[in-house]
Amino acid sequence: MRIGEVARRAGVSVRALRYYEEQGLLPAERGPGGQRHYPSSAVDRVGLIRQLFAAGLASRSVREVLPSVYSGSVPPGLVEHLENERVRISERIAELSEARERLDAVIANTRNPPSECRRPRE
Template identity: 45%
Template sequence: MRIGELSKRTGVSIRMLRYYEEQRLLSATRTSGGYRDYTEDAVERVGRIRCLLDSALPTAVVRTVLASLCGGAEAERPLLGVLERELAGLDERMGRLARSRAHLAGLIEDVRVRTRG
């Protein structure tokens, strides 16, 4: 199938599909006319890519996960360790955001108190 059809079937823009290919998350063969030609499996793979990216994983980790799940030769590290490190990093970022939010909420309350009186 051509890129336009894959886009319609997955709801992912053509530009984003090209980006996935650039990041080696998705691959296509080329027709004699130079058009991308995707297999039927690409629909499911794009769904997996979207799910993994929605989980806040960087494309390099998504590539590792896909390689591990799909049995590719690119899997270099144990998948569990990679995902655990990503989760720890996400927890750390969430902690920093929670502290920033608490500071901002405190500042807002201080301003409210000053403007009341």
């Protein structure tokens, strides 16, 4: 399958596929003219790569995880690494939740300022 078809089926840009290849996440064979050719399984692999990125993993971590997904074997230290990533993501979620609560308070006060903040009418 050519790069444009994989991009269309996976819902990503051609540029994203090139990036995945550069990062060692998506192998491609090259034809005589240098064109990339992917197996039909590339579409599913791109979906998994996107899920892992959406989970907050860096490309280095995704590169470590992918072989385990396809082989079923987990190298030493991978589970601990993923657990650490989960903690990092949970901390970020807590930070974002706090920021949202602060923003909600600002919005509420802007819509209906407390009486001590209102200007007296002249």
